[in-house]
Amino acid sequence: DAKTTQPPSMDCAEGRAANLPCNHSTISGNEYVYWYRQIHSQGPQYIIHGLKNNETNEMASLIITEDRKSSTLILPHATLRDTAVYYCIVRVAGVTGGGNKLTFGTGTQLKVEL
């Protein structure tokens, strides 16, 4: 799977949009971009994923550049409960047999403040 690069930490004011960047310059054509987050002492939480088109769900939006070498996760109105470590993961599709594991890097620690 392609390697990703994220800033180690970011701050955001509550109520403002949080924009979390991720670089994945070696991504292959069959690799998806996934975002997860982990709130302290809890299990990782799936947020969103995409291949090449922008995606939006009830939690966030995912913007993928046209060359697919980078992406941005957007939390439109960050709250204190969004304080967590956010992981950008690039993951190949089409793995047979069920062993399509997730590989988490170090992620971005997002701190949302009043």
Place this chain on the structure above:
Amino acid sequence: DAGITQSPRHKVTETGTPVTLRCHQTENHRYMYWYRQDPGHGLRLIHYSYGVKDTDKGEVSDGYSVSRSKTEDFLLTLESATSSQTSVYFCAISPRGSDYEQYFGPGTRLTVT
């Protein structure tokens, strides 16, 4: 809420004792996973299952075994616990299949003394 529970949530055990962790899901999904999470190593796959009695090894399977006799339960056993197995263990399911998103349980914090 993905309907995943893990038990126990916390356990302290001594080196050399057997330990079994349980992952239970309420939705009868086919794919289930066991990961461990350690500082500096991120999340690492131990074993996974793609059906009843169908399991396979992940990247850090040494010292661990698993069993899945019912769809809803995936058990992780440390045959003889060692201090290097002190970790937080997460179970996950993949409702749409192995290529798709995974949903995680709350974790079990295991300490081997």
